[in-house]
Amino acid sequence: MPRLGQNGEFNACRSPATGHSPARQRVSHSGGSALQLYGRKKCRETQKGQRWLKERGVEFHFTDLDTKALAPAELDSLARALGGVEALVDTQSALYKDKGYSYREVDLRTELLEHPKLLKTPLLRKAPSAVLGFNEIAWRTFTGAN
Numbered sequence: 001m002p003r004l005g006q007n008g009e010f011n012a013c014r015s016p017a018t019g020h021s022p023a024r025q026r027v028s029h030s031g032g033s034a035l036q037l038y039g040r041k042k043c044r045e046t047q048k049g050q051r052w053l054k055e056r057g058v059e060f061h062f063t064d065l066d067t068k069a070l071a072p073a074e075l076d077s078l079a080r081a082l083g084g085v086e087a088l089v090d091t092q093s094a095l096y097k098d099k100g101y102s103y104r105e106v107d108l109r110t111e112l113l114e115h116p117k118l119l120k121t122p123l124l125r126k127a128p129s130a131v132l133g134f135n136e137i138a139w140r141t142f143t144g145a146n
Contacts, residue, residue, distance in 0.1 A: 027071070033059040035143065038070070039122035046071075046122040049134045056145035067115040068103075075112055076121060081130035085109050090120040 037053065037060045039046025053060050065071075072079070077083045079085045085108045090096060095117045112118050126140060131142045140146065 005101040007129050034126075036125045037062045037122055038065055038119070038125070040064060040066045040117075042066070043121050045134045049124065049139070052136065052139060053143070053145075054136070056143070058145050065119060065121065069113065069116045070119075072109075072113060076110065077127060078130050079109070079123060081125065081128055085112065088112060088119055088123075088135050090118060095116060 035058065037046070037049060039049065039062070040046075041064050054068065075085075075088075076132070079088060082088060085133060088113065089101075093104065095115060096102070101111070101118075120132055123132055124142060126142070129142070131138050
């Protein structure tokens with residue numbers, strides 16, 4: 001059943017049980033501070049990251065970039081944490097190669113907002129810091145999990 005949101009609009013896609021939309025799924029486990037994990041459900045590296053967090057009981061919020069693009073402020077925050085917008089671009093992605101981004105001058109921030117598939121994933125964030133890509137050693141240090 002649709003629910004009335006904070007701004008007065010109906011939120012038909014929110015789960016009545018949790019109040020979270022499918023694109024922003026909260027996964028709670030005992031212990032740890034809340035983290036944000038950005039990725040795509042079909043991305044193997046994102047799947048490895050989700051499994052790693054769950055196995056260690058780390059609480060996190062998952063945002064599926066295929067169904068929910070980053071807000072401009074989120075992108076800016078990630079860019080600041082990771083050394084600039086250029087660091088967020090997946091130069092190995094099919095979209096990057098197909099559209100010829102290496103041969104064109106573009107505003108990368110605008111392109112990342114319009115085409116979230118250009119983002120390297122997974123992105124693990126606990127403001128103001130973030131980790132790009134799945135690396136068990138880096139994630140262990142970042143989360144404090146074993």
